[in-house]
Each structure stands twice: as structure tokens, then as C-alpha cells.
Amino acid sequence: MSNNDYILNLLNFKDKNIYILQNSIKNKTIKGKNTKIIEGFLSYKPKCCPCCGVINESSSDIIKWGFRKNCKIKIPKISNCNSLLILHKQRFYCKHCNNTFIAETNLIDRNKNISNNSELQIRLELMKKQSEKDIAERVNVSVSKVDHVLNEISKKTVLRHEHLPKQMNWDEFKATNDTKGKMAFIITDNKSGTIFDIQDSRKSIDLNKYFRRYSKNERDKVRLISTDFYTGYIHLAEKLFKNADIVIDRFHIVIQAYNALNTTRVKLCYKSNPNYNKLKTYWKLIVKNENDLSDKKKYSKYFKKDISQKEIVTYLINTNKTLKATYECYQGIINSIKNKDLNKFKNIIYHQDINISDKMQKALKLYRKNIKYIENSFKYIINNGVVEGTNNLIKSIKRVAFGYRKYSHFIARVFLIKGIIKG
Template sequence: MNYFISKTLGIEDPNVIFDNKLEEIEYKGERFKCYYAKVTYIPDYCESCGVCNTNYSIVKNGFKSSRITIPKVSEMNAFLILKKQRFYCKHCCSYFTAQTNIVDVDRHISNNTRLTILDKATTIRSQKSIAKSCGVSNSTVSRVINHAAQDIKHLPFSTLPKHILMDEFKSVKQVDSAMSFIFCDATSHKIIDIVRDRKLYSLKNYFSRFPLEERNKVLTVTIDMYEPYMSLIKEVFPNAQIIIDRFHIVQALNRALNMSRVKLMNTFRRSNRPLYNKYKRYWKLLLTPFEDLNAFSYRKLKLFKSWQTPKGVVEYLLSFDTNFQHSYEVVNELRYSLKHNNSKDFITTLNEVELNEVCFKLKIVLKTLKKYQLYIDNTLKYPNITNGPIEGINNKIKLIKRISFGYRNYDNLRNRILLTSRLYASPIKKEIKQPKVA
């Protein structure tokens, strides 16, 4: 019986002997299962003076009972009423208590329960939910997470990966601008560290604490088009190439094209209401790559009297304004070159476009892309490096904050984020392909 109970509860200490007693009690309005056991053995030495247990110099001296919280059994909270053997040393006249791997000294939360809390903390759920599922208090969950985060933090300013992803996320109100900086490894997708704010001087002070030899080993840094990051990389990573994330390039082009569509659409608001409705309804088709539009499948579409294809709808909407049509063609050419990693065509299209022939919003984006065309060339040289992994981490952070109804303390939020990434070892997600030398 003792063997089956210990295996069921995940207790492998041979010195723990279970009683054939199991009862249910009510504690703080909830039902708990209570298991009873005792731990006893013959000690080899005194824990106080260190004298060896010879000639019966250490004798047993009763028991000390403690109530230990253990993981749920059959979805019911459980306690282990553990009687620990007390010992008396005749040599130094001191007392000490038998120890077990079930629980650490001076604690009443079992190690298995602590591990369960940490495992659940890596998932998207609130601390209150974790506390309820483990039969502990919310403050206990917070304390366990913070304690574990201190142990798994990055070795202080020791090493840096060769390929880095940088971004920021919405933090807590007590942080300046409410934005915190986060960066991770591009190969393992593991969070390296989180900095309290994303201001340039704060980031310079942070990265300057890494040895210059480590900073020189960084080959690429992937960012969005946030200019302070560019000046930061040039200063702290002398050998790193700046890569602008391709998602942000496409996003800037699509946003400019969509804003141009809205501006053109509003010109028909009163003069041609049916055309206004068409621009408003079929905005997704205008943002879809032209090569992906179907040109052969005719079907009946709303707002059109005759059967149309998606490509026919787009050609119809482009026929009312030459600037918008030219803007649409430029955006599609740039997106197509970016999708197929054709650096030559992308730069050629970017430099040959006449800014006076495109819409105003797109003109601003094209000027920005021309300014950063050297970094965009690096984007196309490293096709398998993107900020997708760190954007996924940021999305997970948003979900954790939302399901927890927000965080007030920055340190608690930071520890929770680090725990989700570092509790388990991260395998290599991808191999970074080096660019071909022409």
C-alpha cells in the first residue's frame, strides 16, 4: 500500500512511510484530501556539531508534524500530514529534524507543487487561475515565479548570439512611455533579456556592459524601421549588419496604399455613391497581390450588375484615377520583388519610380525605403531571418496581460515573460544561411 501511494503522489523518498489513513477535511471553504505519513531514519552525523553517530550518541526524540500542500489528486486539493522524526545529540545537547526531498527546510509547499506552478506559469493563464488549480494563494504563485526567474536569468553580460532580433512591447504604466525593450536569439527564438524602457541612452548603457569581444561577434540585428535602433546598432555592434524586417516593409506599403484608397473613396462620397460603396466593400482585393487574384472564375458579386472576377473588380476600381493605379502597380512590383528575394528588381523599382506620379501617402513611404535601401538589401540577402518569432512573443505577452487583467508591477511582468521562454531548454529552431558572395 505504501508503494502505490508514494507512486501516485510522485514521492520517491524511501524514508517516508505512509499510514493506511485517508480523510477529507474542509479548509477555507474547500475540500481537501489528507494523506498521513512519517519520515524517519538513522542519521550518520549531527547536523549541529557534525559528530558521527557512534555509540548511540544521537537518539530519536519524538516527532514534529507539519502540513504540506501537494498537487491535486483527482481534481481535489490535497495535504500531506507529515510527521518528521526529531533527533537529540548527546554530544552537543542540540535537537534537529529529519529532512526529506518532498519539501525544502522551513517550507510547507511541496517541491512537486512548486514545479507544477512553474509549468503552468509558462502557459497563457492568470496567476489567480494557477493558484486555484494548485491549491495555493496568489501571493505564493507570484513568489515562486519571482524566485525561479532569479535562477534562470541570463548570466550577467557574458555572451551574445550571432543573430539578434529586437523589438518593443507595451509594458506597465510605471515605465517611461509605457514601452519596454525586448531582444531574442534569431536561431533558438529564446528571449535574451528585457530592458525597462526603449530610450536610446538606456539601451546604450545596457549593451555597453557586454564585453567588446562579444559585441563584435554579432553578425546581424533585425529591427523594424525605428531609427534610434539603427544608431544604437552602429555604436554598440560594430560588425553587425542591420536587417529591416520584411513584414514591416510590406505593412508600410499596404498601409500607404489603403490610406490612398480611403482618400480616393471619399472623393466619390457625394458625387457617386455606388462607386464609393465599391471602394469601401472591396478593399481587401486591392491589398491582395495582383498575381494572386483569380481572373477566370466569374461569379455574382454585390454592388455589380454583371458577373465579375476578383481581378476584374480590381481593374475596374483602378480605372478611375491614374495616380492610384500607378501607386497600386508600384506597390505590387515591390511586394513581388520582396517575396522572391530579388534585390536588384526591388532597388531598381524603388529608384526608377516617379514620386510625382504616385499618391502622397505612398510617396512618404518610398522616400523612407530609399533612405534605408542598404538595410533592405540585407533583408533580401538573409531571407530566413525575420522578426516573426519576437512578434509572436509580443503577442503572447499581450495575451498574458489581457487574461491577467493587466500587470501593475514591472518586475513581476518581466519575471513572468522570462519564465515562459527560459524554463525549458530551447532547441535550435532554424539554421541561418549565410549570404552568397558575388
């Protein structure tokens, strides 16, 4: 290996036409940062003229014609030190067409000042959970450069899957302010728990168009769609997926009753209520499954005595008859779901206690309206982790994409990190 090859190898330059000048490596402070500067030149014997196409056979065809000097190229850091290559590119002269042209290298694309190695590094860094600012710092480029690379990638995020998942979950989340339909729509594969696709609108008209890209035959293969109570989704699922059972997942069923109970409690949290502090402090115990409440007595400064969780809840719900009825309704619902007891669930929603709060009445009405799909959730054993997984997925997406204003960039980043597309 020649000395030059040795250096090229160290720098990970694949182009053997680059010659690093001996003793050229200097350290210089640029923008307050210690920077390694490497100087070299690029030259070779061109095969032909890019202007007229003549084959270069001898010096009567193409000759060397000086250099384009001092092209500054950002390269990946060396031992964590910012690095810059000063490259002198050979100029050629074609005797047939009298044009000149500049030597090219795979180290860098034409009209760019950042090496392909650096660009590759940006792409790899974008796959990790970190901010664009951190990436820019790491690769020694500007944030706008990182943004530019992401822009290129975002042109490739239109996924075209051949098949739909046989079992899928539909959900939505708030992405960026420029999201077309205000909320983004996310499809996860229930079997693998992975993202299948994300769309920038959850509007029926857009989703209709999206799903109709798949043939009827393909759509008919879908067996199960789990979703929340959003009527738009339910209508769409019924219309487009004739063989699919629609399931409202347990998470979304429970959350309705949970919110109803919590609102009922909050309504009692007014200052003049003598139990204000207790109702405010012990909210977690009220929404907890009553079977999980402890009997063990502990000192409570609000009760000024030793008292168990069970006793606290019993005391609090008995301060108000609406709260008590709503609490019992909630406990019945969560336990019938937990024990997969559909009869008990139906009994609660069709024979409601007259004392339950307005919010809980609303929740029960929603259950009755959608009982067909709720029944399916008692019938099917859907991995609870899928819905939870989707929620966590959305949370982690938001953390990653924090600060993105452009939906296309946001999605590109999510797909990169989740390995759905390759940079």
C-alpha cells in the same frame, strides 16, 4: 518492500523517515472540495545537534522529545483529488546544550506549507501555456502561491550568453505597463529562429549598455543585423557592430507602402462618396498583389452584376487619381521586392509619380533615406520566416502573458515556456 515504503512510493515521497499511519487516509470536504487527508509522522535518529553540533552517539546526547503536531502540507493531487498531508514532526532534545529542535524532511522546506513536490509541479506547469489561475487550480494552491514561485524564478532571468548570434534580428513589442522603456526589445537568432534575449527597454542608452557587456572582439564577429526603420537601432548597430551589415527586412519595407495605400483608401471612405461601400468592402483586393487577382466573374451585390476581382480593382482605382497613382506605386514596390529587382525599386522611389498621396510620399522618402540598408535586403537571402517567426513569437508571448502587470513575471513566464530557462 514494507507497507510503508509501498505507500511512500505511491505518493512519490522520497523521504523514508516519514511513516504513514495505517488506515489514516480520510476523505473530507474542505472549501467545498473533496479532499484526501493522509496522516503520518516524521522521525529519525539525528546525526548531530544543529544547535551545538555535538555528534549524537547515544541517548546521553540527544533524545526524542515529543512531536510538533498537525503540520498541514499541501501535496500534489491524488487521482485528481485535492490532497493534504497532516504530518507530526519529531521534536528532539539535546542534553549538551539543552535546546530542542524539530525533525526536517526534504519533502518540504522549513517554514513552508507546500510540499517540494507541489512546488516542482507549479514550476513544470508554468512552462506550459496556461493561466496562473489554471495552474493554481490544477496543483491545488492559491494563485498568490503560483505568483510567488514565479517571483523566485524571475530572479534568474538575466541571461548571460557567452556569444552573440552571428546574424540577429532586432524588434520591439509592447510588454507590460511597467516596462522600463515603454517597449521591450527582443533579439532573435536569425539562424535558429529562437529568442536570444529580451530587454525591458529599447532606448539607445540601455541597449548600448547591454551590448557593451560583450567584448569588441565578440561584437566584431556579428555579420548581419536585421531590423526595422527605427533610427535608434540603425545608429547603434553602426556604432557597435563594425563588421555587420544592417538590413531592413522586407516585412518592414512592405508595411510602409501597405499602410500608405490603406490610409489613402480610407481617406476616400466618406459617406457622400458614391463608391463608399465598394471602397470599404473591397479593401483586401486593393492591397492584394495585382498578379494574384482572379479573372473569374462572381455576383457582387455592390455592383449588382457578375464581376471579377481584377475588374473591381480597376474600377475602384480609377475613381480617384491619387488612389490610382498610389496603388500603382504600391504594386511596383511589392513586386520589385518579390522579384528582387533593385533597379525597379530604385526607379520607383527616385522617380515618383506626382499624383501619389502624402503618405506614400513619406514612405518613399523613408526608403530613400535608408536605401543603403534596403539594398542589403535585396542582396541577402534572409529567411523571411525569421521576421514572421518573430512576429508570431511576440503574438504568442502576448497571449501567454496576458494579464501580467509585472515585467519581471512576464519575462520569466516567456522564458520558461520557450525553454530558455529551466524552472
